[in-house]
Amino acid sequence: MQPLPGFRDFYPPDFAFRQLLFSRWREICRRFNFVEYEGPVLESLELYQKKSGEEILNQIYHFLDKGNRIVALRPEMTPTLARMIEAHYKEYKKPIKWFSIPQLFRYERAQKGRLREHFQLNCDIIGEADLEADIELINLAIDILRSFGLGKEDFIVRISDRQFWSEFLTKKGVAIEEWYQFFQAIDKIERDPKEEIERRLGGLAQEVFELIEKPCYWERFEVVLEGLRHRKLEEYAKIDLRIVRGLAYYTGVVYEIFDKAGKFRAIAGGGRYDDLLKLFGGEDIPAVGFGMGDVVLGEILKEKKLLEPSFPRLDVYVVFPEGKKNPLGLLLIEQLRSSGFSVEFSFHPLKMKKQLAQAQSLNARFALFVTEKLAEGFVELKNMDERKQFVIPVEQLVGFLEKKE
Known part of the structure; x- marks a missing residue:
């Protein structure tokens, strides 16, 4: 009997690889003064209905439990974090810098770099609105990848800003209810045929494509790039307006990290989600974070032979x-x-x-x-x-x- 499609068995060599990966994640996060937390693997479906977005909602494993509650295996960690922070926000010094390595579940077609379960490093800074928090997280993601032996010739951080597109849509008089569909079209611009994207963008298509090909000056981009220059990390990043992230709750700077060879899916992605905690009845709390999955990163490290665990000897x-x-x-x-x-x-x-x-x-x-x-x-x-x-x-x-x- 085999495991379910998209699920993995971790035999000792695989488990040793996973533990070494997790150990490195933890080591670098602690250097940046992040502390670890965890939440339940099973949550109320309502938690994700608040703002996860239609695509994720269609991929959730959910069922009616014996208490007649509709529950779901967590497809992402940020809503759980938002719920936890809202409940005890006043008890913690700000900014809150937390990380976790949850196992996540999504019912989607299993393929190279994407399974129906995976582990994901989540790093978040809560309670800081300044772009320095965004820069700090991009710095952290870069340092994590460099700690495995990956360099600027191996990966690139592609940075954009939801706020840029929000201002563009406002100027064009697009109703806010239609913004999510716009972001979905931009998010799929590299995967779907150009004709399909043009159809979805309608009369905005030509101007959108022109902006993507030649991004205009945007002060917030300059602040982020300058912060990376001060850290001598500018060679790891570039502005790319095609990056908007598929989740509905992002509000500001967003980014995804890809291998430069283009052989794999995104290694990591994240951004600012300042409105999410307010949805849980809490304060208007600024927040920013990213996720880095074990599947794609693991494939890259194995291909390059950069992470080869050894078993401790018997004494x-x-x-x-x-x-x-x-x-x-x-x-x-x-x-x-x-x-x-x-x-x-x-x-x-x-x-x-x-x-x-x-x-x-x-x-x-x-x-x-x-x-x-x-x-x-x-x-x-x-x-x-x-x-x-x-x-x-x-x-x-x-x-x-x-x-x-």
Whole structure:
């Protein structure tokens, strides 16, 4: 039996890769003084109906639970964050800098770079309206990718601003109810045929295409680019008005990160969502954040061989020469494990040669022989790399193993 389409099994090598990826995410986020949080994987469907957008609503796994509530597996993390922040906003010093690595679910066609479940690093700054917060998050995303060994020749941050397009639509007299459809058309400009985009944009099509090809001066773009220049990160970014992000709640600067070779889907994306928390009955709180999924990034790192986890070696394999479990030997195993060492032994009586073969196959650093010397306070060890055998007092064993790590 196979897992459901779009879902993954994580065998030990895959799980080790995932954990190493998560570890690096956490390390870089903490350098930027972000703290980790988590929320429930199951939420009320109403949470996402507030502002997630029609496309996501059509992809949600939802059902009627035993309490007669319509619930949903979370398709994104930002609504949960908004709900949590609104409930306890006054308890935290501002700005709030949080990150999480939730598993998210969307019922969509499984394809390269997109599954029906994935893990996603979410980083958000709440309570700061200044563009410095937007720049800080772009800086963080760039540093995360650089920490894996990716450089300016590998990826580009494409930056735009919903506010730019909002002012454009206002000047053109487009009703606010029609803005989301406009943003959806722009969001699909690289994926759908030009004729389809022109049809959806109507009379605005020609001017929109001209703006995209030759973006005009926009002060907010200059502020963001200058902030990146001060950090010597300007080579990682460019202005691209085709980026609007598909979610309905974005209000300001938005960006997506792509591999320069164009082989993969977006590596990360985010932006400002100043109105979202107000929808939950809270204050008008400025907020900005981005998400970086594990699927596309994982594919890139594997292709470039930039993240190759290794399993920690087994410290000690305990050999019972007679094949019988000696109580003193079992106690020693427990003591070594309590001291922080990884220890293995055979559950079944085996000849010593087979036990040593197991130690070799498990890549053990040392084989420890439980002989009559143990009752006298000594243990017999074999260095499996150097093939050297020696005897040391039991009380020196822990210190000896620590020195050899």
